[in-house]
Amino acid sequence: MWKFTVRRLLIMIPQIIALSIVIFVLAQMMPGDALSGMIDPNVDPERLEELREKHGWNDPWYVQYADWVGGLMQGDLGQSFRFKMDVTELIGQRIVNSFWLSLATLLFTYLIAIPLGIISGRYNDTLLDQTITGYTYIGFATPLFIFGLVMLWVFGFMLGWFPTSGSVTPGLEAGTFEYFVSKVNHLILPALSMALITTVSTVQYLRNEIIDTKQRDFILTARAKGASESRVYNRHILRNSLLPIAAFFGFEITSLIGGTIFIENIFGYPGMGQLFLESITMRDYTVVTAVTLLFGIASIVGALLSDIILSLVDPRIRIK
Amino acid sequence: MAFLEVKDLKVHFPIKGGIFGRTVDHIKAVDGVSFELEKGKTYGLVGESGSGKTTTGRAIIGLNNITSGSVTYEGQDITNIRRAKSSVRKDIQMIFQDPYSSLNPKKRVLDIVAEPIRNFESMTKKEERIRVQELMELVGLSPESILKYPHEFSGGQRQRIGIARAVALKPKLIVADEPVSALDVSVQAQVLNFMQDIQKELDLTYLFIGHDLGVIKHMCDHIGIMYRGRYVEEGTVNDIFTNPQHIYTKRLVAAIPDIDPNKRAEQRAFRKEVQTEYEQSFNDYFDEEGLAYDLKPISDTHLVALPEKG
Amino acid sequence: MSEKLLEIKDLRTSFRIKDDYYAAVDGVNLTVNKNEVLAVVGESGCGKSALAFSVMGLHTRAKIEGNIMFKDKDIANISPSDLNKIRGKEMSMIFQDPLTSLNPLMEIGEQIAEVLLLHNKQLSKEQRKEKVIELLNKVGIPRPEQVHGQFPHELSGGMRQRVMIAMAIANEPELLIADEPTTALDVTIQSQILELINDLKQDMNAGIILITHDLGVVAEMADRVAVMYAGQIVEIADVHTLFTNPKHPYTRSLLNSVPNSNEAQDKLHVIQGIVPSLQNLPREGCRFSARIPWVAESEHEDHPELHEVNDGHFVRCTCYKHFDFPDNEEEQQHGIS
Structure with a gap:
């Protein structure tokens, strides 16, 4: 088991190096830089050239890459031109918000997926199942950003049940109970909007797993033992069907990243996704590369988590 | 000179292990097997699961890599059969165990049976069709059924389509890997009888791999028993x-x-x-x-x- | 006269295909006595497994008509909770493929303990474990303490089938149904498993229904044999009579198509045509008639019934009286398909 984990961790190293090179090269290829749009057009072009030289932007790419990686190693992600602060610090503020949003979304995703998937799989081809499957099809077909906007409009503006932007009501002091309540309150609507859409793949996956497991031979054995229908479901079918769902968990992280970019912008939620889009429009490339790198690493870690979870819960893999 | 001679055949599969997934050991699936086939006879290779009998057959036909040893066919070294002359590859064909999974369900019988012909011979569409119809007749299926798909046939009929494909190039040696294990007794009888008939007709040599000793005894002249x-x-x-x-x-x-x-x-x-x-x-x-x-x-x-x- | 344990009366098990029901088991009458092995033989599609599943109540989407009297209860018409009190306790089943029949994610010990737990709530966890070890010992599994904590994929095929048997005999059932228990196993393992079933039979005084397609297994194990074709029983006899004096054309054809290790045969007998699929089963007249076309139609019954030709020896239809193998087997063979 530890061998497997160590090997899996070692594989991550070349993956991350490759990822960092790709991101860096892509960033280099992007047109313009932070100076081309931000500064007064009357400024002397030679002065700009001087600035570029000073920041090392005229060096060959590998020198710049080495500088960049060297910085990364020390936790220095560079300077944001727009916010005039360290990217590390900037991301540090945002990443906490994104973390809570992702966690809340995951929680909702499973709270919706598990009961719906179970009902749908157990009573497959009934009206109830068809209703749930119908929902999943609608979920697949609905673009997240439109659904998010509708939710915001209905529950945020029309009904006024939830705040419409930010991560906390300004003026509250951190650590107080009101602060906590306000945080949660800001989370619910964006997290629920995202979960309602992203959960549909998990619902279908679980449904198919249950239908598949239902027809396996060992279910006959369980029935032949005299196990009641509810025991057959709880002891045998569910346990075996939830296993691939657990393994799927790591990959959920990847799909969350895509989702947060939309959701955070729609709900004005100050997280990584919002930062990412803002930085692109502002050509704040140090921030863009840093955020992309973090997203990439999160995906790789997600895949790692999936593998490790699977090897923990499945005895057929655990032995190796 | 033996028709086919297998000498000290070894097929080892690597076991990967350790942190870097290096080869730490080998599974010796086949470990020093020698035998000779006589032309026109049936040689039975018997053993229980894991004995290496199937691996031996697959190694001869080139579906498993040979670790060491040699295979000689009519005096020519064919240890590396995938690089051997096409005339030799034409001569050696295989019948598989499961007639349900060994035929591509999306292909018509015509295309399944004609596949080896297309690989080795250049025939016009018309010649090819006539040849396939002849083959269908040879295996006791109606020549009109060449446009059907495998699922329209019963297990025994499918196995005969597999045989038609194997004999399409008029081979001299057929490696039959448990050809009747997936079949019911009455269908099994049909296929076994048929295999004997075409053996006489085409002067075939069989390497018959099996675990059912009743069938082996019925079919074979010589027998080799394998264990681990x-x-x-x-x-x-x-x-x-x-x-x-x-x-x-x-x-x-x-x-x-x-x-x-x-x-x-x-x-x-x-x-x-x-x-x-x-x-x-x-x-x-x-x-x-x-x-x-x-x-x-x-x-x-x-x-x-x-x-x-x- | 031996004591009757199970009596199947006019059982009809039908499956729905599109909008119609098709009977896979079509009017079967059968009894199983205590301390007896009844073999049910036939090729795939003859309905033998459907019959076994009907007795165990394992069909989830089939229509079952008729009665299955197990001791004094009609288990074909019984509530699921009452059936669950019987299954695993008074009657149990062994399946064909022990690998897929065991839960891959559950320890062996837990799987066997489950059947104890379900039918004997008094046992403590420790007592159950003790009993499981005892059972593993009984079915000849070496190092039972270790196997207790292992998973199915860690055992060999023979060991897995022993686990299945341990599970089946855990509550000392009176009826044991074995559905092709050795088909997935090697021949030496097969003989060991059959030996084990034999030993246990003498131990338990149970009735055993052995479902198989292998006539060799029948000859070694059975007391009585029922031959099935196209959903019906075509012949029943004690094992000696069936092998020495078979009557029905299907039984005789089947016996002649097996490569017999005792005597050299030139050609195996081939039954013409194919086993019809469930939708194409002939429902009228003698169901085997299409496969022996040289027997005149007039020699079959219109509504073939089982006739008692000797004490306890029943044959369906009158065609057996006129049946003989054709002289020219060659000719018969090329007439196929």
């Missing part, structure tokens, strides 16, 4: 069934269910006796690793894996 990648005994049908010498062979033969219910008690007692002997003398017949020794001749046709000193 090695031979334990080789001989004619008579040698093996009436005069088994190795304890493993004895046990295998004793285990065949007898179709006569009156011999039940007798058979049971005999089996117990053999089992006791097997347990007591296991160390006399196998080395420290539990593997068989090298074959020693005890008559012109009969070889048994016995240790150096009797």
Whole structure:
């Protein structure tokens, strides 16, 4: 088991190096830089050239890459031109918000997926199942950003049940109970909007797993033992069907990243996704590369988590 | 010169392990197997699951890589059959165990049977069609059915389509890997009879891989018994069934269910006796690793894996 | 006269295909006595497994008509909770493929303990474990303490089938149904498993229904044999009679198509045509008639019934009186398909 984990961790190293090179090269290829749009057009072009030289932007790419990686190693992600602060610090503020949003979304995703998937799989081809499957099809077909906007409009503006932007009501002091309540309150609507859409793949996956497991031979054995229908479901079918769902968990992280970019912008939620889009429009490339790198690493870690979870819960893999 | 000669054949599969996934050990699926096929005869390769019999057959036809040893076909070295001359590759064909999964369900029978023809011969569409129709007739299926798909046929018919494909190029040697194991008895009889018929008609040589000793006895002239990648005994049908010498062979033969219910008690007692002997003398017949020794001749046709000193 | 344990009366098990029901088991009458092995033989598609599943109540989407009297209860018409009190306790089943029949994610010990737990709530966890070890010992599994904590994929095929048997005999059932228990196993393992079933039979005084396609297994194990074709029983006899004096054309054809290890045969007998699929089963007249076309139609019954030709020896239809193998087997063979 530890061998497997160590090997899996070692594989991550070349993956991350490759990822960092790709991101860096892509960033280099992007047109313009932070100076081309931000500064007064009357400024002397030679002065700009001087600035570029000073920041090392005229060096060959590998020198710049080495500088960049060297910085990364020390936790220095560079300077944001727009916010005039360290990217590390900037991301540090945002990443906490994104973390809570992702966690809340995951929680909702499973709270919706598990009961719906179970009902749908157990009573497959009934009206109830068809209703749930119908929902999943609608979920697949609905673009997240439109659904998010509708939710915001209905529950945020029309009904006024939830705040419409930010991560906390300004003026509250951190650590107080009101602060906590306000945080949660800001989370619910964006997290629920995202979960309602992203959960549909998990619902279908679980449904198919249950239908598949239902027809396996060992279910006959369980029935032949005299196990009641509810025991057959709880002891045998569910346990075996939830296993691939657990393994799927790591990959959920990847799909969350895509989702947060939309959701955070729609709900004005100050997280990584919002930062990412803002930085692109502002050509704040140090921030863009840093955020992309973090997203990439999160995906790789997600895949790692999936593998490790699977090897923990499945005895057929655990032995190796 | 033997028709096909397999000499000291070894097929080892690597076991990956450790942090870097290096090869830490080998599974010796086939470990030093030698035998010869006689033209026009059927040679049975018998063993239980994991004995290496299927791997041996697949290695000859080039579906498994040969680690060491040699395969000679009519005097030509074909150890690396994938690089061998196409005339040789045409001569050796295979019939697979499961007629349900070995035929591509999305292809028509015409395309399935014509596939080897297209690979090796250049024929016009019309010639090809006529050839396939002839083949269908040869295997006892109606020539009109060449536009059907595999699922429209029964198990036995499918296996005959598999045979039609195997004999399409007029091969000389067919490796038949458990060709009837997936079939019902009456269908099995059909396929076995048919295999014998076309053997006569086309002067075929079979390497018949199987685990059902009743079928093996019915079909084969010579038999080799494998256990854990090695031979334990080789001989004619008579040698093996009436005069088994190795304890493993004895046990295998004793285990065949007898179709006569009156011999039940007798058979049971005999089996117990053999089992006791097997347990007591296991160390006399196998080395420290539990593997068989090298074959020693005890008559012109009969070889048994016995240790150096009797 | 031996004591009757199970009596199947006019059982009809039908499956729905599109909008119609098709009977896979079509009017079967059968009894199983205590301390007896009844073999049910036939090729795939003859309905033998459907019959076994009907007795165990394992069909989830089939229509079952008729009665299955197990001791004094009609288990074909019984509530699921009452059936669950019987299954695993008074009757149990062994399946064909022990690998897929065991839960891959559950320890062996837990799987066997489950059947104890379900039918005997008094046992403590420790007592159950003790009993499981005892059972593993009984079915000849070496190092039972270790196997207790292992998973199915860690055992060999033979060991897995022993686990299945341990599970089946855990509550000392009176009826044991074995559905092709050795088909997935090697021949030496097969003989060991059959030996084990034999030993246990003498131990338990149970009735055993052995479902198989292998006539060798029948000859070694059975007391009585029922031959099935196209959903019906075509012949029943004690094992000696069936092998020495078979009557029905299907039984005789089947016996002639097996490569017999005792005597050299030139050609195996081939039954013409194919086993019809469930939708194409002939529902009228003699169901085997299409496969013996040289027997005149007039020699079959219109509504073939089982006739008692000897004490306890029943044959369906009158065609057996006129049946003989054609002289020219060659000719018969090329007439196929």
